[in-house]
Amino acid sequence: MQNFQPLFDAIVSGNAAEARTLTQKYIAENVNQELLVKDCIIPAMSEVGRRFECNEYFVPELLLANRAMKECMKLLSSSGPKVGRVVIGTVKGDLHDIGKNLVAAMLEGGGFEVVDLGVNVAPEKFIEAVKAKNAQIVAMSALLTTTMTAMQATIDAFKQAGLRDQVKFLIGGAPITQKYADEIGADGYSDNAVGAVSLAQKVLSR
CATH class of the missing domain: 1.10.1240.10 (Methionine synthase domain)
Structure with missing residues (x-):
């Protein structure tokens, strides 16, 4: 051993x-x-x-x-070998990235290919990245209650682009709850970086 x-x-x-x-x-x-x-x-x-x-x-x-x-x-x-491909970013209007960076690191450690879009990511940027990289998961982070709504806006943008069924949405960040994830139609929520890895594995196997 x-x-x-x-x-x-x-x-x-x-x-x-x-x-x-x-x-x-x-x-x-x-x-x-x-x-x-x-x-x-x-x-x-x-x-x-x-x-x-x-x-x-x-x-x-x-x-x-x-x-x-x-x-x-x-x-x-x-x-x-790669388990899957994740596009990750902090949503539009939010410049916090420590939690997002830790989740990205944990996902990489968990065998995922991670495309990190950074902070203040507009819905269109998420859509472009998913199309370009053929990603299966979009992971969004928000640390402010004022930027949480950008998560809903991003999911709506994917619906309008006809891409909603192609990706799973995972969300997290200090103000985010399971209840909010359910309200906006996200596929999963984790309150920590370690849980994000098992959550990503779980949604891919569905």
């Missing part, structure tokens, strides 16, 4: 250079890349998320761990 503990520790401590070196070493040893993601990278990011929620970690630690994880995924993503 391969020992992934050194890589786990490198990601959790935010050591990007060490994470990259260890990932290269595992690839050279022909480890099962899916196993590496499932048994090491996802648990490491889950631990980072847990520490963040418990106020043991703060935004700087979160970003360092995220960067270390991305170094691993850059090396793995070119060769590893």
Whole structure:
């Protein structure tokens, strides 16, 4: 059984250079890349998320761990199989991206190909990206109650474009609830980044 503990520790401590070196070493040893993601990278990011929620970690630690994880995924993503393709972004009018970045990172760690559109993303941008990348999931984030309505506007825009049935909508962010997700006709809601991965896997299997 391969020992992934050194890589786990490198990601959790935010050591990007060490994470990259260890990932290269595992690839050279022909480890099962899916196993590496499932048994090491996802648990490491889950631990980072847990520490963040418990106020043991703060935004700087979160970003360092995220960067270390991305170094691993850059090396793995070119060769590893993809579970599905997700277009993600913070909705129009909202410039917050820490939660969105963590969800994107977790989805990558979970084997998804992620197209990150950034912040302040208009409905048309989501539509363009879905068409260009043939994505199955649109993940939207909002941190402000004033920008929540942009989620509804985006789903409506997909309906008008005749694309609603082609994608699943996942939403999240501080003011978002399951009730709101149901109201606007989203396919799923998660209140944390770890849950977003299993939710994405679930909606794809429906």
